[in-house]
Amino acid sequence: MSEHAILALGSIVMAGLTMAIGAVGAAFGESRIGAAGMDALARQPDESGSITRTQFVALAMVESTAIFCLVIALVLLFANPFVTGG
């Protein structure tokens, strides 16, 4: 196995692991946000507009961590500076 093949294999495996673990964390955080948002909505239905807006913002922020992971994985796959010509 050549050095290039080892680097390519490691990059592919790590891209999958990055995506998986990052998605787990983001999913867990988003589930917490959804539960908290529904709890808040049940407690104060009058504030539904403000709660929903804040909830979406928080969801997008948490989602961005998964997006970071996706970007890293894509960099590993397509823009890896150590694997040239891949």
Next chain:
Amino acid sequence: MRPEIFDEPVLLWLGPVPITPTMLTSLATTATLLVVFGVVARAVVHHPAGRLAAVGRLTHGFIRGLVTEVVGRPAPGLEIFAGSLFLFIAGAALLGQLPGLAAPTANLGAASALAVLVFLAVPVVGIRSRGPLGYLRHYLRPNPLLFPLHVISEVSRTLALALRLFGNMMSGHLVVGLIVALVGLIVPIPLMLLDLLIGLLQAYIFTILSSVYIGAAIQVGQGVENE
């Protein structure tokens, strides 16, 4: 398969300057926004009871409410900056829904350009509201040991802004392209809707975050003045 995620083809060279599709789409976005909101502004001024005037007022009221809520008081300059950010990102997301076109913010260069502009706007606003020494002193508070942390926080949040915007816009397109390549025509429609929703949401979040950062700089100046 070699998708063009981090770099893109060059359409033509104007001397030493390459012209890319992102430049064209962003220029189209800018032109469209200017034309549309120029008409809307004229309508607001000349026909205050029309629908276009309502659109203009609602947009203006939305942005002003957002900025005022974040900063705590009306800030007209920040309104223009944050409003332009919101309209540009939202317009880019809408433009990206057109077939054959990608949102200009799905390019890392464009997204990082917006983030860097926010990064630069923070010291500009801070210095203007407090003065150079007053602004620089806030890096040493509450303790001079925290100066590196301040710097890292500013840089990292700029990086996060850029990557968040770029990743969201790009991933939407990527997912839709993958589904289209795998399944067919009808299935990716919900994902396209999600992509559109995420694009508008990212515009809102980008605007709010930049308003928070710049508003924090304004309030830093105020806090020092009050001491």
Next chain:
Amino acid sequence: MSTTLANFLFEVANFLLLAAGLGWLLFKPVRRALDDERKRHEQQDEESKRLRDEAEALANEAREARRAAERELEARRKEMLAAAERETAALLDEAKKARRAEREALQGELAALREGETQALAHAVGRLAADAVRGLLEVLPGPSLDLALVRAATRELASLPPAALRSGLVEVARPLEPEARSLLGGALGVSFEARVVEELGAGVRVTTSAGQVDATASALARRAARVVGELGRKAPDAAGSPDSGPDDATTTASSDSATSETTTDPARPETTTDSARPEIVAEPSAPRPPEASHA
């Protein structure tokens, strides 16, 4: 020049251009328009507030005026009410007075009427009684009636002082019988002359300085008429007093003899009427004048 750097710089310039254009095209005119509108609204607000203040002032004025008018109305109504009450009270008093006067007049009339009727009735009854007594006495036999009357007179004379009896004047209806004469003489204590007065009807009348003892038929008749008249007059109390004076004056000369007469007369005629019943008719002319004086 790398494409990424060129992209970056182009995007920066593009965004700055967009911000400047939007600020110049959209935000500034819209903000100015909104400011103008707000200013106009404030002006209108002020104007409307001023107008409302004016309207409130006017309303207050009107309220004051209405309150004053209500007060005046109330005062005038009270005044009118008081005047009407006064007038009513005056009218009521007048009516009451008039009614009282009318009632008094009616009462006086009624009393006069009743008195007149009573007197007329009494006179009639008295006349009837006198006629009855006189008729009764005239029916009795003369000597026995005389004797009974004389006996009564002697019983009465015994209560008078003996000194007054000596100069007494004795009048009889007819010449006395011996028995009556002796009885009378015993009572008087001296011999006497009896003057015959036909009008007495029957019996004897002794006039002394201490009083008169009248035991005659005419006196009895008079007496009876008077008693009946008094009885008729006693029923209405008001009319009794004025008639008693003349009645006493006409009957007897002195008060003493009147008392003696009253004590004498009622006992006597009953006994005599019971004992004697012969046919003697005495002349009825003597009792008339007293009755006329009664009327």
